[in-house]
Amino acid sequence: MSALPVVVAVVPEALFAEFFSADDAARLADAAARLGGSFVRVDALADAAPDEVRVVITSWGIGPFDAAVLARLPKLALVAHTGASVKAFATEELFDCGVLVTQAGAGMARSVAEVSLTFTLALLHRVPEMHNGLRAGGWYDAGVGAQHEILDAPIAVIGASRTGRAYLELVQALGARALLVDPTLDRAAASALGAELVTLDDALTRARIVAVHAPTLPETHHLIGRRELALMPDGAGLVNTARSWLVDENALIDEVRTGRLSAAIDVFDxxxxxxxxxxxxxxxxxxxxxxxxxxxEGRLRQGRIVADEIDDFAAGRPLAHAIDRAHLASMA
Known part of the structure; x- marks a missing residue:
């Protein structure tokens, strides 16, 4: 009789292939064997043998691990998330049961930071206006406004998250002057990151590009609203690859419609x-x-982090990306 699954990936088949290389998938099977069972990928947790499951690998769309779900998983010891935020499923009951929770958000930081850098350069050089003007039949009459280099440009980074720090490294490598807004850091910590710690209003007033990388917390809802957008100088641009929660989308539309500001956006209401x-x-x-x-590369990095965490769990080693109850108050 084949061993019952003890490591279960509740991840769609196509997405699983994006996350896990053949080698990392084999590592999951090896870790499961060391835990006394087998590994299986399923579309729903009910498709596994829940009484024996010790490790669940999750992806986006997983439901909360509430009391009813946990009652069907008496041996659950670890939930390893292929994404970043665990708030959609990490319940109080999960932590009350002593289940370890880990996530692969660190694998996403470089990818998102590169898009933020791409957006930054595009706004500085007026690529959206020129592209859209040419598609509409124009040429130099597109009215694109002043174009700028990133060298010595004041760039505001709102939030020293993993992605915010990765973005900081990229813009600094190209010679930008980094302004950092983050209430959890002091000036020395910001300086160690190569940035000047400033208030939000100061950053908005001085920056040519404002890049949002803050977490989605109650106090960050519409952190950038009408008042804040009005502080930005004419010709400035807003970059948002974090969450739409952080920016008043309607206020931003109104500002961009006037032509006063530009924007590059990956997330929407x-x-x-x-x-x-x-x-x-x-x-x-x-x-x-x-x-x-x-x-x-980012997807495979996320899968590698999950495989590393499960390998360490099976070997009884500490987890590098563990999230505890206290982390939930300050993470996205």
């Missing part, structure tokens, strides 16, 4: 949004469909 949404037609806007983290 409604996803997907309708064909008539104003963001689709505004000339100073660059849009991507919430795919900033979707690189081949």
């Amino acid at each position: 409604e996803e997907p949004f309708g064909a008539e949404h104003p963001l689709r037609s505004l000339p100073g806007v660059l849009l991507t469909p919430h795919r900033a983290a979707g690189t081949t």
Whole structure:
């Protein structure tokens, strides 16, 4: 009789192939064997033998591990998330049961930071206006406004998250002057990151590009609203690859519609949004469909982190990316 599954990946088949190389998938099977069972990928947790499951690998769309779910998983000891935020499923009951929780958000930081850098350069050089103007039949009459280099440009980074720090490294490598807004850091810590610690209002007033990388917390809802957008100088641009929660989308649309500001956005209040949404037609806007983290390398990095964590768990070693109850208050 084949061993019952003790490590279960509740991950769609196509997405599993994006996350896990053949070698890392084999590592999951090896870890399961060391835990006394087998590994299986399923579309739903009910498709496994829940009484024996010790490790569950999750992806986006997983439901909460509430009391009813946990009652069917008496041996559950670890939930390893292939994404970043665990708030959708990490319940109080999960932590009360002593289940370890880990995630692979570190694997996404470089991918998202590169898109943020791409957005930054595009806004500085007025690529959205020129691209949209040419598509509409124009040429130099597109009215693109002043173009700028990133060298010595004041760039504001709102939030020293993993992605925010990765973005900081990239813009600094190209010679930008980094302004950092993060209430959890002091000036020495910001300086160690190569940035000047400033208030939000100061950053918005001084920056040519404002890049948002803060977590989605109650106090960060519409952190950038009408008042804040009005502080940004004419010709400045806003980059958001974090969450739409952080920016008042309607206020941003109103500002961009006037031509005073430009924007590059990967995250939206409604996803997907309708064909008539104003963001689709505004000339100073660059849009991507919430795919900033979707690189081949980033996906495989996320899977590798999960495989590493499960390998360490099977060997009784500490986990490098563990999340405890206290982390939930300050993470996205």
